[in-house]
Amino acid sequence: MRESVGLLGTGRMGTAIGRRLLAAGVGLTVWNRTPARTEPLVADGAVAAATPAALAACEVVFVAVSASADLLAVLDGPEGLLARPDGLRVVVDCSTVSAAASARARQLAADAGVGFVAAPVSGNPAVVAAGRACFVASAPAAQFAVAEPLLGRIGRAAVRVGDGEQSRLVKLCHNLYLGVLVQALAEVTALAEKGGADREAFLRFLGETVVGSPWVRDRTPALAAGDLTPTFTTALLRKDFDLGLAAAREHEVPMAVAGLTHQLVQAAIGRGLGERDLLSLFAVQAQASGLAPPG
Numbered sequence: 001m002r003e004s005v006g007l008l009g010t011g012r013m014g015t016a017i018g019r020r021l022l023a024a025g026v027g028l029t030v031w032n033r034t035p036a037r038t039e040p041l042v043a044d045g046a047v048a049a050a051t052p053a054a055l056a057a058c059e060v061v062f063v064a065v066s067a068s069a070d071l072l073a074v075l076d077g078p079e080g081l082l083a084r085p086d087g088l089r090v091v092v093d094c095s096t097v098s099a100a101a102s103a104r105a106r107q108l109a110a111d112a113g114v115g116f117v118a119a120p121v122s123g124n125p126a127v128v129a130a131g132r133a134c135f136v137a138s139a140p141a142a143q144f145a146v147a148e149p150l151l152g153r154i155g156r157a158a159v160r161v162g163d164g165e166q167s168r169l170v171k172l173c174h175n176l177y178l179g180v181l182v183q184a185l186a187e188v189t190a191l192a193e194k195g196g197a198d199r200e201a202f203l204r205f206l207g208e209t210v211v212g213s214p215w216v217r218d219r220t221p222a223l224a225a226g227d228l229t230p231t232f233t234t235a236l237l238r239k240d241f242d243l244g245l246a247a248a249r250e251h252e253v254p255m256a257v258a259g260l261t262h263q264l265v266q267a268a269i270g271r272g273l274g275e276r277d278l279l280s281l282f283a284v285q286a287q288a289s290g291l292a293p294p295g
Helices: 012-023 035-043 068-075 099-111 125-129 141-154 166-194 199-207 214-225 234-250 256-270 280-288
Strands: 004-008 027-031 060-063 090-093 115-118 134-138 157-162
Touching: 004 012, 012 027, 012 035, 012 060, 012 125, 012 141, 027 035, 060 068, 060 141, 068 099, 090 099, 090 141, 099 115, 099 166, 115 134, 115 141, 134 141, 134 166, 141 157, 157 166, 166 199, 166 214, 166 234, 166 256, 166 280, 199 214, 234 256, 256 280
Parallel strands: 004 027, 004 060, 060 090, 090 115, 134 157
Antiparallel strands: none
16 A cells, blocks of 8 residues: 655655655545645646645645745644644644744644644755755654655655754754855856856866866756746745745854855845746846846
8 A cells, every 4th residue: 555645845855855855655645725736646647635634644744835924834723734633643844944943833733732843944946856856854753764764765865953943943054054155156256257267167177176066067057048037936045045044043153254145135126036046146246247137
């Protein structure tokens, strides 16, 4: 008998997670606030549910939503997942949400007799689709043990960092670093190009050096072409900077470089690039440097 797994949220990330589970032979039931967005997974073999509560018979349910309020909305209420748990053992939340919302979700699950694994994902939907995602998880060891085999079918690594909400902060630290990295890459690329170097050649060189990375190499074609098709939007990056810098204030950790990058992310959104890729930071940098707009 196939494992019965649920998935709440079938946007770009949820769909990538769902396809990995289906490819692993898992029986998948899905729900999304906009029902039409479940259709690609249904075409691949998933079953669509009318409400989150309808997934409560699944042993494990993954959640992939955009914001803290969305996480609580799909769990709580008369039609929420936790309203009538019937065989549900563990909720695995792969969203990037605040630690406070995560703690509230964990308490809702505990009150319903259900485990809760906070497992935000590192990697955009294309990385997830390729099986190269990494998960950072926090939950009691026994609850993580239920989720870990499924996380291993989706991605290449799942690392447990604590019992509570530690994974939320770790993921925010990851995304703060990503934003700073993109801004630094935008600045040095603009400088090289303004000085006469070919953009694609510079990026290809950088990717082969000790400061290169798989991310730089993966994104070189898009940045060279000025392709801002969204993989992770500038608006979502701003949300994570809002959360991450709030955590830094709470813990009294100065983050001067991240704070400046936050304002540059805001500048990109102010120019109408909120729903474009986070590489929009280069578009802003190019304009400020007197270069032709990318693309």
